Amino acid sequence: MQELIIVAQAILKHNLNLKENENILIVTDSESSEIADVFYQAGINLGNETILMRMVTRSKSGEEPPQPVANAMKATDVALCITHHSLTHTISRKEASAAGARIATMPGVTMDMLQEGAITADYAEVEELTAYYCSLLDEGEQVTIEKENMKLTFSIKGRPGIPSTGVFREKGESGNLPSGESYVAPLEDSANGTIMVDGSIAGIGVVREPVTLTVQNGRLTDADGEVGKRLLELLGDGNGRVIAEFGIGTNKKARLTGNVLEDEKVFGTVHIAFGSNKPFGGTNEAGVHIDCVIKDPIVKIDDKIIIGG
Incomplete structure (x- = not known):
């Protein structure tokens, strides 16, 4: 697990350009919570305020998250959407981007994918x-x-x-x-x-x-x-x-x-x-x-x- 947390810390710093004092929001669901926990711990280890929100799994890609999640996405500096189905092409993601959040969507990401491949x-x-x-x-x-x-x-x-x-x-x-x-x-x-x-x-x-x-x-x-x-x-x-x-x-x-x-x-x-x-x-x-x-x-x-x- 510690190796995965180190990988997640590198992703936050290098891919998402995380800065000191920036807030991190992690949006997840029951099917993806294990990997979300890795990034949650990574954010804490880096010293950033890190918030984890778990919602009911969406039924398909493109389905909107619940309104409290959408509101939180607009209010954060960095958001990771670690979910079973994709939030990439949702209005909530678009509005959060327009509000200035840097957002990485990671639908269906696996432990293997954190170490191998893309x-x-x-x-x-x-x-x-x-x-x-x-x-x-x-x-x-x-x-x-x-x-x-x-x-x-x-x-x-x-x-x-x-x-x-x-x-x-x-x-x-x-x-x-x-x-x-x-x-x-x-x-x-x-x-x-x-x-x-x-x-x-x-x-x-x-x-x-x-x-x-x-x-x-x-x-x-x-x-x-x-x-x-x-x-x-x-x-x-x-x-x-x-x-x-x-x-x-x-x-x-x-x-x-x-x-x-x-x-x-x-x-x-x-x-x-x-x-x-x-x-x-x-x-x-x-x-x-x-x-x-x-x-x-x-x-x-x-x-x-x-x-x-």
Whole structure:
């Protein structure tokens, strides 16, 4: 345990730029409380005021935390959301960032992930790769993802690329930890085509059999097989089925494990998500956000190949 506490102290100091006299808030749930306790002890050992709030486990990623938690997030200097389901794309996280909190969301983080894989990355390299792909997203207008004779296209015109490096130095900065991705909110009605998901799906895990997704005018209309059926159930029948995100993994140490926190950061993968994207520049609110990871695709921006090929 002491070794993990030392790792957590290093994360607080180096990834979250924790300063003397800053307050730390740790938001957790019953399924993630063991790791939350590690960071709680790390904060205390560093001499910072550290507060631990445990809520009922959310039912899916993107579901809002209770109001007292949301209020506390806005009032702290540094927040870690160590939860089973992700709070990254919630209004509460967005409002807390706007209030100046530096926030690391760590949905589904495991003890193993504190010692191996993405957390051990060269974060200078992650920052460089992430900035590069964000520049391509900023400059581009049309994205095409190709795999196994399937093709999905969508527009990102006017939508900025967003870096998630796992390093949060300034007020209001936030993202996943461990991290390493460049992502963007596509125009919500612009996606059309089919794509094979053969990596993993948030809330479901590693995909043993590829799932074919069909998207029409930005809306997921079909997902085949039993896993596809589960995905549709998680997203519901409403705004949850609207395309929300396109992301590019930029962490060369990340592994495909079935935990989307690490899976979507794997270098050489991309992911698309459905559901809420208003917290990062889109217009859709859905109360759910589910990522789908695709291995080894060919990706084009404005007909120029940027991945694969």
